[in-house]
Amino acid sequence: MVNVLFFAHLKDVVGKEEVSVEGNEWNVARLKEKIAADYGLEGLESVMTAVNEEFADDETILSEGDTIAFIPPVSGG
Amino acid sequence: MSERYSRQTLFSPIGEEGQKKISSKHVLLIGAGALGSANAEFLTRAGIGKLTIVDRDYVEESNLQRQQLYTEKDVLEKLPKAEAAKRHCQDINGEVEVEAIIMDGTALSLEPLFAGVSLVIDATDNFETRMVINDLSQKHRIPWIYGACVGSVGMSFTIIPGVTPCLNCLLRSIPIQGMTCDTGGIIFPAVQMVVAHQAADALKILVEDYDAVRPGFSTFDLWRNQYQTMKVGRAKKSDCLSCGEAPTYPFLTLENATKTTVLCGRDTVQVRPPAPRKLQLEKLGSDLGGSGFTVKSNPFLLSVEKDGERMVIFSDGRALIHGTKDMVHAKVLYQRILG
Ligand SMILES: [Zn+2]
Numbered sequence: 022m023v024n025v026l027f028f029a030h031l032k033d034v035v036g037k038e039e040v041s042v043e044g045n046e047w048n049v050a051r052l053k054e055k056i057a058a059d060y061g062l063e064g065l066e067s068v069m070t071a072v073n074e075e076f077a078d079d080e081t082i083l084s085e086g087d088t089i090a091f092i093p094p095v096s097g098g
Numbered sequence: 099m100s101e102r103y104s105r106q107t108l109f110s111p112i113g114e115e116g117q118k119k120i121s122s123k124h125v126l127l128i129g130a131g132a133l134g135s136a137n138a139e140f141l142t143r144a145g146i147g148k149l150t151i152v153d154r155d156y157v158e159e160s161n162l163q164r165q166q167l168y169t170e171k172d173v174l175e176k177l178p179k180a181e182a183a184k185r186h187c188q189d190i191n192g193e194v195e196v197e198a199i200i201m202d203g204t205a206l207s208l209e210p211l212f213a214g215v216s217l218v219i220d221a222t223d224n225f226e227t228r229m230v231i232n233d234l235s236q237k238h239r240i241p242w243i244y245g246a247c248v249g250s251v252g253m254s255f256t257i258i259p260g261v262t263p264c265l266n267c268l269l270r271s272i273p274i275q276g277m278t279c280d281t282g283g284i285i286f287p288a289v290q291m292v293v294a295h296q297a298a299d300a301l302k303i304l305v306e307d308y309d310a311v312r313p314g315f316s317t318f319d320l321w322r323n324q325y326q327t328m329k330v331g332r333a334k335k336s337d338c339l340s341c342g343e344a345p346t347y348p349f350l351t352l353e354n355a356t357k358t359t360v361l362c363g364r365d366t367v368q369v370r371p372p373a374p375r376k377l378q379l380e381k382l383g384s385d386l387g388g389s390g391f392t393v394k395s396n397p398f399l400l401s402v403e404k405d406g407e408r409m410v411i412f413s414d415g416r417a418l419i420h421g422t423k424d425m426v427h428a429k430v431l432y433q434r435i436l437g
Contacts, residue, residue, distance in 0.1 A: 028326070029251045029319050030282075038324070063378055069268065069315075071326060076268060076315065076333040090326055092317050094269065096437035097248040097279035098133040098223040 023083050025056060026090040035060045050079035052089065068093050103145050116305035117145065123304050124148040126211055128203055128231060129221030130179035132284065133245050135167035136293040137219050142187040144301065148195040149187065150211060153180040154202040154426055164286045202426045205230045205350040217303050218242035219296055223279065224433040226356055229349040232257065232265040236341045241303055245296045247288040248279055250321030254295035256311050263334035264341040268315065280434040281385040287320050358425040367419045367428035375415030382411070386435065407431060
């Protein structure tokens, strides 16, 4: 299992800040697809991902117990 | 005014030496909205040698809640933000040389401004201009500090050419549909928190204390109480077209710029993104509806109206801005909604 943290408005869409899901040995892209389907999250392809507080890309492979944060970039100023 | 900077020089990482450096440097500030006015005030009070402020917009009433330099008088006079910011900064600190440039920041118009500056601070409201800044920073080897905020969310990251990854390494492409202040609102503390991150790193760079520069990408949400700083040490890509081994600076080419065209005889400007986007029209419609726009839609397009300005947005990201022939104004309205 891995822990997934939802930042900003993603937290509101999912209804909670953190979920624990299957994902050991998956890559980030596969996790995004699964999360998008399970929670109705759109636009995850342009969301930044941190794995254990380190920047990750879609090919990053996850391990048991990892914490994955999805952080939507913002553009206002 | 010998006491002017005494509390700043008492802070030992700056000291008298650091203050001398600050007063000999030139910062380019791109954008004079919420982040821009707060950064301009900070740099002015800190005693920067020269400050160049670039902005294409003018002061409006809806800016006053968070754009800290501006006043009701600026709104009445419809002063360009760059000029209003310059006047207020000069009232705060007459020792600082402030230059106001009223223009739309593009690859072509911004490049000459990079000559001779020590640091570029991002206070823009869209990713397209940020990617241009990112490429120019790499090409001219000048650090820049990304900052952005929407709602209660903010983020900041400092890019030092040759040391850190660049924004293109982290974002890969321009995000399709980022929230903007016109769709997601914005509260003042989110602005302040971003500026605090930008300003602290700006001071470090100006006094050349590079080891102290924040090494990660910081994000926070002051309403949902979330904070994270991502490490980015392994994010630098050797094949990055902006900062890698064979850079082409893709965002400096015209193909990657938003195009505007005046449609003859229709008092309308068409705005076209560099590449077709796939907008979620339904979501965009409900966001805009929630922030005071009148929205009409069908499966192919959204027609939105606010304060007498009407815009039609297609799902490929193209938009028609009605009631104007001013291409810069049209781009301002477009990027306010679509980032
Ligand atoms: Zn890069």
